[in-house]
Amino acid sequence: MLDKLDLTKKADEGSYEKTLESYKERLNILQRTLRDQQIPVIILIEGWNAAGITMTIHEIVQSLDPRGYALHSIEKPTYEERARPFLWRFWLRTPPRGRIALFARSWYSRAISEEMQKHTWEKSLKGRANQINNFERQLADDNTVILKFFLHITKEEQKQRLEERERNPLTAWLVTPSIWNIHRHYDDSLPIIDQFIQKTDTEYAPWTLVEATDRRYAILKVYSSIVKTLEKKLEAEKDGKAKKGKPKEIVKPKKNPVKRHSSPEKVFTKDELQQTLSSLQIEMLELHYLLFKRKIPLMIAYEGWDAAGKGGNITRVAKFMNPLGYYVVPVAAPTEHEKQYHYLRRFIKHFPTRGDIAIFDRSWYGRVLVERVEEYCSETDWQRAYGEINEMEEDFIYSSGGGIVKFWLEISKEEQLKRFQQRAGDPLKIYKITEEDWRNREKWDLYEAAVDEMLARTSTDFAPWTVIESNDKWFARVKALKTVIAAAQKLL
Amino acid sequence: MLDKLDLTKKADEGSYEKTLESYKERLNILQRTLRDQQIPVIILIEGWNAAGITMTIHEIVQSLDPRGYALHSIEKPTYEERARPFLWRFWLRTPPRGRIALFARSWYSRAISEEMQKHTWEKSLKGRANQINNFERQLADDNTVILKFFLHITKEEQKQRLEERERNPLTAWLVTPSIWNIHRHYDDSLPIIDQFIQKTDTEYAPWTLVEATDRRYAILKVYSSIVKTLEKKLEAEKDGKAKKGKPKEIVKPKKNPVKRHSSPEKVFTKDELQQTLSSLQIEMLELHYLLFKRKIPLMIAYEGWDAAGKGGNITRVAKFMNPLGYYVVPVAAPTEHEKQYHYLRRFIKHFPTRGDIAIFDRSWYGRVLVERVEEYCSETDWQRAYGEINEMEEDFIYSSGGGIVKFWLEISKEEQLKRFQQRAGDPLKIYKITEEDWRNREKWDLYEAAVDEMLARTSTDFAPWTVIESNDKWFARVKALKTVIAAAQKLL
Numbered sequence: 001m002l003d004k005l006d007l008t009k010k011a012d013e014g015s016y017e018k019t020l021e022s023y024k025e026r027l028n029i030l031q032r033t034l035r036d037q038q039i040p041v042i043i044l045i046e047g048w049n050a051a052g053i054t055m056t057i058h059e060i061v062q063s064l065d066p067r068g069y070a071l072h073s074i075e076k077p078t079y080e081e082r083a084r085p086f087l088w089r090f091w092l093r094t095p096p097r098g099r100i101a102l103f104a105r106s107w108y109s110r111a112i113s114e115e116m117q118k119h120t121w122e123k124s125l126k127g128r129a130n131q132i133n134n135f136e137r138q139l140a141d142d143n144t145v146i147l148k149f150f151l152h153i154t155k156e157e158q159k160q161r162l163e164e165r166e167r168n169p170l171t172a173w174l175v176t177p178s179i180w181n182i183h184r185h186y187d188d189s190l191p192i193i194d195q196f197i198q199k200t201d202t203e204y205a206p207w208t209l210v211e212a213t214d215r216r217y218a219i220l221k222v223y224s225s226i227v228k229t230l231e232k233k234l235e236a237e238k239d240g241k242a243k244k245g246k247p248k249e250i251v252k253p254k255k256n257p258v259k260r261h262s263s264p265e266k267v268f269t270k271d272e273l274q275q276t277l278s279s280l281q282i283e284m285l286e287l288h289y290l291l292f293k294r295k296i297p298l299m300i301a302y303e304g305w306d307a308a309g310k311g312g313n314i315t316r317v318a319k320f321m322n323p324l325g326y327y328v329v330p331v332a333a334p335t336e337h338e339k340q341y342h343y344l345r346r347f348i349k350h351f352p353t354r355g356d357i358a359i360f361d362r363s364w365y366g367r368v369l370v371e372r373v374e375e376y377c378s379e380t381d382w383q384r385a386y387g388e389i390n391e392m393e394e395d396f397i398y399s400s401g402g403g404i405v406k407f408w409l410e411i412s413k414e415e416q417l418k419r420f421q422q423r424a425g426d427p428l429k430i431y432k433i434t435e436e437d438w439r440n441r442e443k444w445d446l447y448e449a450a451v452d453e454m455l456a457r458t459s460t461d462f463a464p465w466t467v468i469e470s471n472d473k474w475f476a477r478v479k480a481l482k483t484v485i486a487a488a489q490k491l492l
Numbered sequence: 493m494l495d496k497l498d499l500t501k502k503a504d505e506g507s508y509e510k511t512l513e514s515y516k517e518r519l520n521i522l523q524r525t526l527r528d529q530q531i532p533v534i535i536l537i538e539g540w541n542a543a544g545i546t547m548t549i550h551e552i553v554q555s556l557d558p559r560g561y562a563l564h565s566i567e568k569p570t571y572e573e574r575a576r577p578f579l580w581r582f583w584l585r586t587p588p589r590g591r592i593a594l595f596a597r598s599w600y601s602r603a604i605s606e607e608m609q610k611h612t613w614e615k616s617l618k619g620r621a622n623q624i625n626n627f628e629r630q631l632a633d634d635n636t637v638i639l640k641f642f643l644h645i646t647k648e649e650q651k652q653r654l655e656e657r658e659r660n661p662l663t664a665w666l667v668t669p670s671i672w673n674i675h676r677h678y679d680d681s682l683p684i685i686d687q688f689i690q691k692t693d694t695e696y697a698p699w700t701l702v703e704a705t706d707r708r709y710a711i712l713k714v715y716s717s718i719v720k721t722l723e724k725k726l727e728a729e730k731d732g733k734a735k736k737g738k739p740k741e742i743v744k745p746k747k748n749p750v751k752r753h754s755s756p757e758k759v760f761t762k763d764e765l766q767q768t769l770s771s772l773q774i775e776m777l778e779l780h781y782l783l784f785k786r787k788i789p790l791m792i793a794y795e796g797w798d799a800a801g802k803g804g805n806i807t808r809v810a811k812f813m814n815p816l817g818y819y820v821v822p823v824a825a826p827t828e829h830e831k832q833y834h835y836l837r838r839f840i841k842h843f844p845t846r847g848d849i850a851i852f853d854r855s856w857y858g859r860v861l862v863e864r865v866e867e868y869c870s871e872t873d874w875q876r877a878y879g880e881i882n883e884m885e886e887d888f889i890y891s892s893g894g895g896i897v898k899f900w901l902e903i904s905k906e907e908q909l910k911r912f913q914q915r916a917g918d919p920l921k922i923y924k925i926t927e928e929d930w931r932n933r934e935k936w937d938l939y940e941a942a943v944d945e946m947l948a949r950t951s952t953d954f955a956p957w958t959v960i961e962s963n964d965k966w967f968a969r970v971k972a973l974k975t976v977i978a979a980a981q982k983l984l
Contacts, residue, residue: 032923058815066806066820066853073816079570104816170781289662314558323550324565324596328558337829361558431524 001201002152002194005209011216020216023223024063030230031068035098037237040144042095043226044103047151048186049179050161051212052219056151057104059219060226069100074109083295083353085399086110086128087135091348094139096340107132108148108196115192116185125192127398129199134391140204141245141384142342145233148205149222150197151212155186247383258455262412264469264479273474280481281320287488288321288357295354296491297402300484301363304409305447306437307419308470313409314359316477317484321357331362343367343377343385344392351396363406364389368454373446386457393463404463405487407480408455409470413444493693494644494686497701503708512708515715516555522722523560527590529729532636534587535718536595539643540678541671542653543704544711548643549596551711552718561592566601575787575845577891578602578620579627583840586631588832599624600640600688607684608677617684619890621691626883632696633737633876634834637725640697641714642689643704647678739875750947754904756961756971765966772973773812779980780813780849787846788983789894792976793855796901797939798929799911800962805901806851808969809976813849823854835859835869835877836884843888855898856881860946865938878949885955896955897979899972900947901962905936 012019034041043060045053061071072093081089087107095101111128115121136146153161162183165171182189201207208225212218268276291298300317302310318326329350338346344364352358367389372382393404411419420441423433440447459465466483470476504511526533535552537545553563564585573581579599587593603620607613628638645653654675657663674681693699700717704710760768783790792809794802810818821842830838836856844850859881864874885896903911912933915925932939951957958975962968 054814054816061815062807062811065803066851067822071815071819078572170778173785286662293665311557315554319554322546323553323563324546327563330559335829337827359558 001197001209002150002190005152005211007152007154007157007211007213009211009217010214011220013216016216016220019220020059020223023220023227024059026227026231027060027063027223028065030227030234031064031100033234034100034230035068037234038097039233039237040095040097040139040142041100041230042103042139042144042146043100043149044106044108044147045149045151045222046105046108047149047210047212048153048158049182050158050165051151051153052215053104053151055215056149056219056222057102059223060102064100068098069102070095071102071104072106074103074105074107077110080353083297083400084351085396087131087395087399088348088351090135091342091345094341094345095144096337097143098340107135108200112189112192112196115196116189121192122195125195126199129196131395131398132200133202133205134395136200136202136205137245138344138388138391139342141388144342145230146205147226147229148200148207149210149225150193150207151210151218153212155183157213158183158186245380245384247380247387258408258459258465258467260408260410260451260455260467261469262410262415263471264475267472268475268478270474273472273478276478277316277474277481280478280485283485284317284481284488285320285322287485287492288325290492291357291488292322292325292355294492297352297354297400298357298405298484298488298491299352299360299396299402300357300405300407301360301365302407302409303363303365303369304407304468304470305411305416306440307416307423307433308409308411309473309476310361310409312473313407313468313470313477313480314361317481318359325355326357326359327352328359328361331360331366343371344388348392351400352402364392365406365454365458368458369447369450372450373443386454389458390460390463393458393460397462401491403487403491405484406458406463406465407483408451408465408467409476410467411470413441415471416441493689493701494642494682497644497703499644499646499649499703499705501703501709502706503712505708508708508712511712512551512715515712515719516551518719518723519552519555519715520557522719522726523556523592525726526592526722527560529726530589531725531729532587532589532631532634533592533722534595534631534636534638535592535641536598536600536639537641537643537714538597538600539641539702539704540645540650541674542650542657543643543645544707545596545643547707548641548711548714549594551715552594556592560590561594562587563594563596564598566595566597566599569602572845575789575892576843577888579623579887579891580840580843582627583834583837586636586833586837588829589635590832599627600692604681604684604688607688608681613684614687617687618691621688623887623890624692625694625697626887628692628694628697629737630836630880630883631834633880636834637722638697639718639721640692640699641702641717642685642699643702643710645704647675649705650675650678737872737876739872739879750900750951750957750959752900752902752943752947752959753961754902754907755963756967759964760967760970762966765964765970768970769808769966769973772970772977775977776809776973776980777812777814779977779984780817782984783849783980784814784817784847786984789844789846789892790849790897790976790980790983791844791852791888791894792849792897792899793852793857794899794901795855795857795861796899796960796962797903797908798932799908799915799925800901800903801965801968802853802901804965805899805960805962805969805972806853809973810851817847818849818851819844820851820853823852823858835863836880840884843892844894856884857898857946857950860950861939861942864942865935878946881950882952882955885950885952889954893983895979895983897976898950898955898957899975900943900957900959901968902959903962905933907963908933 045056047053057071061069077089090107093101111132115125118124140146162175162179166175197207210218210221302314304310314328318328334346347364350358367377367385368382371377396402397404420433420437423429455465468476468479537548539545549563553561569581582599585593603624607617607620610616632638654667654671658667689699702710702713794806796802806820810820826838839856842850859869859877860874863869888894889896912925912929915921947957960968960971
């Protein structure tokens with residue numbers, strides 16, 4: 001696609017300043033309107049070294065209120081970032097509602113640089129592009145406007161610019177040997193860049209290719225595209241024509257749906273179970289050492305009825321893990337701050353790094369459970385969530401080499417009542433039971449439908465659900481620990 | 493101090509389990525009470541390698557609700573952390589109100605490891621200990637309970653334990669050559685550790701030295717100390733006897749207090765000023781390159797009357813900075829989340845890294861301005877803040893080699909009225925003026941007193957205030973830019 005561009009295009013000298021000034025004014029007003037309408041915007045500028053990324057950014061920020069944008073300059077990932085899935089650090093940098101996130105380089109530069117290392121990039125690039133498309137689609141479905149620019153210059157032009165920088169004592173130190181090395185590989189990277197642009201030029205996040213030989217032409221083209229796209233977006237919002245992301249089934253669920261049982265088929269005595277538990281806990285500790293040594297991360301998500309015993313189960317399972325190698329993420333209703341972002345972001349933030357075990361006490365499945373039943377989000381939103389969650393889980397496993405264990409702690413409705421009454425009658429436990437628990441109980445049937453749909457649609461081969469029969473707490477703890485152990489063994 | 497310990501102490505075998513169990517129960521209840529009373533707690537465990545830090549932590553977390561604590565395992569700082577002041581990453585890990593932050597190793601291990609590299613540690617250690625004491629005192633003054641433990645074993649005992657670990661295939665890989673190297677330097681590090689403990693054993697953050705030859709003895713001693721200290725704290729809170737941190741003047745302010753003027757002595761034409769500004773902006777860009785190249789960070793804090801022109805001034809000053817090397821931190825009222833921490837934390841979080849310029853649109857001085865006048869904090873709190881702020885600024889400069897520029901934008905009361913009326917009459921600017929601005933204006937005299945005290949008490953040699961006469965906006969921009977340029981030149 002890049003070879004189709006006419007790199008001789010130039011801005012009209014006479015009207016440049018005036019045109020730029022008018023775009024700046026329009027963008028400044030647009031920023032305020034977008035903020036009022038709570039629309040998040042991503043503007044990413046990619047391009048060759050010395051093509052003018054910094055200068056373009058410089059012109060854009062001139063028209064923005066600093067309180068409403070963040071500028072992210074994307075360089076090599078840090079040690080911490082490298083231990084996370086590829087998109088992890090970009091998820092954390094997505095803009096909150098009503099704000100603009102400007103990217104000077106982005107996931108594309110990182111992806112291109114990775115593919116450059118590979119001889120078989122034509123194969124691997126497809127997977128990466130697909131992953132990026134999922135990311136951008138999820139954000140766009142959440143109403144984010146995504147603008148992508150690539151500033152194109154020829155190899156010869158790049159050479160001249162780098163030499164020019166070398167002659168200027170102020171900028172000479174920026175032209176490192178590695179910059180020249182990348183320049184020498186201009187022709188090798190061209191097809192990779194081209195492929196990426198082709199494969200990620202989507203309806204929800206289209207590319208604008210920018211002829212950047214003439215700096216002014218480039219700046220005006222970027223500005224005009226930003227202003228027009230944002231004006232169109234606001235227009236669509238006003239007409240109520242803005243499309244909400246539609247559900248999309250991507251990963252096929254398992255053929256045999258997971259069945260819920262509240263009691264195990266075989267009955268064990270408490271002594272038997274406690275003994276099994278003790279021996280399993282030692283096995284767990286050993287496996288944890290191995291996961292740690294081989295830097296394999298593991299996520300354990302706990303969901304279940306109120307009073308199903310999640311807390312106690314987590315404590316018992318974690319008891320023989322190394323405390324420096326696991327952490328519990330207690331999930332409550334999202335805070336005001338968290339609500340400003342895509343609902344998955346607050347979970348992705350807590351993804352485990354090398355060899356860590358992250359235990360989620362409730363999880364991202366809240367979207368298709370409580371948020372569905374209590375109508376905290378629209379039907380389209382939670383319908384879309386099944387596919388989004390499957391994508392997220394697959395991406396974590398694929399990117400990190402880790403595993404995901406998902407527990408549904410099932411108790412019968414009678415058992416729940418018994419436990420509620422016990423809690424209410426015990427002064428040491430009364431704090432554990434709230435009005436909300438009783439209200440949730442009244443909606444048992446609605447929750448049941450939500451749970452069954454969740455189990456059916458998100459039990460995948462790579463991240464299956466395990467139902468834990470939890471009427472008997474000791475049995476539940478043994479089964480949970482056994483499941484974690486089996487998952488860890490599979491990963492090693 | 494460590495040589496005074498009787499390392500042969502042992503726990504009573506018979507009662508161990510029962511005693512431990514009772515401590516666990518007490519700590520579990522204490523955690524809930526502390527949460528209800530919103531008291532933050534720091535528990536840090538230091539000690540020799542293999543002295544049992546992980547095991548002790550393991551026992552402590554067993555009694556804690558995972559929703560109420562965070563465990564921080566402190567290792568070598570990352571690249572990003574190294575570019576920040578020494579205590580930066582620990583500030584970010586301080587616990588919110590009502591929560592417990594557990595540290596497996598801490599700023600002490602990092603400080604000891606740094607001093608170990610130096611031949612002249614006896615001199616530098618003093619400064620570091622002083623810095624740590626300030627940090628801990630500021631947190632304690634903010635009602636944080638700080639518990640510090642050092643697990644002590646002999647060199648011989650350490651050797652045996654490391655050998656034992658080497659024999660176990662599960663743990664052998666943990667005993668790296670670097671661990672043995674540290675072991676060989678046991679005797680060299682002993683006096684450094686001892687000095688640190690002596691110099692940081694304060695009333696507000698005392699050390700508990702733990703004889704750790706017998707693992708059970710160590711665990712019981714740590715547990716009993718935690719439980720007793722926390723029970724005592726709650727008792728003191730109940731009696732209303734908990735001491736609030738008293739103000740403490742640490743850094744002497746300049747002898748000649750900074751005077752406020754709203755108009756410059758000499759009058760320039762707008763043309764003159766614009767011309768000066770243009771030439772200064774090029775100088776600024778060049779200096780910014782040099783700061784960036786030499787990795788020197790700079791902070792610019794803007795304070796001033798409402799409508800004094802902070803926003804426009806910032807935009808003009810930043811106009812010729814490299815957009816990838818500066819950022820604006822807009823400071824609004826603290827969020828609910830931010831209120832859970834020491835008031836300085838949210839500013840420290842945004843401290844600039846290598847070569848960056850951080851521009852604060854309002855700053856940490858809110859504590860002694862709006863929070864004082866509107867009584868959002870107690871008199872003791874804001875009185876204490878002058879010293880705390882001076883300490884924080886000195887620490888930033890000392891640790892990072894960077895600089896701080898502080899602007900007070902002064903306009904006359906009449907000029908403010910004129911600007912308010914202009915804004916109210918302009919449909920494009922009306923959003924800039926709120927009811928709150930008018931209310932603040934009524935308290936002009938109170939604010940004036942607060943400003944004068946701030947200028948007098950926090951204009952230090954290392955971070956002086958500059959009053960910007962802002963009745964004339966163009967003059968104000970020129971003066972601000974000149975001041976930043978002078979500060980940058982001084983740093984280079």
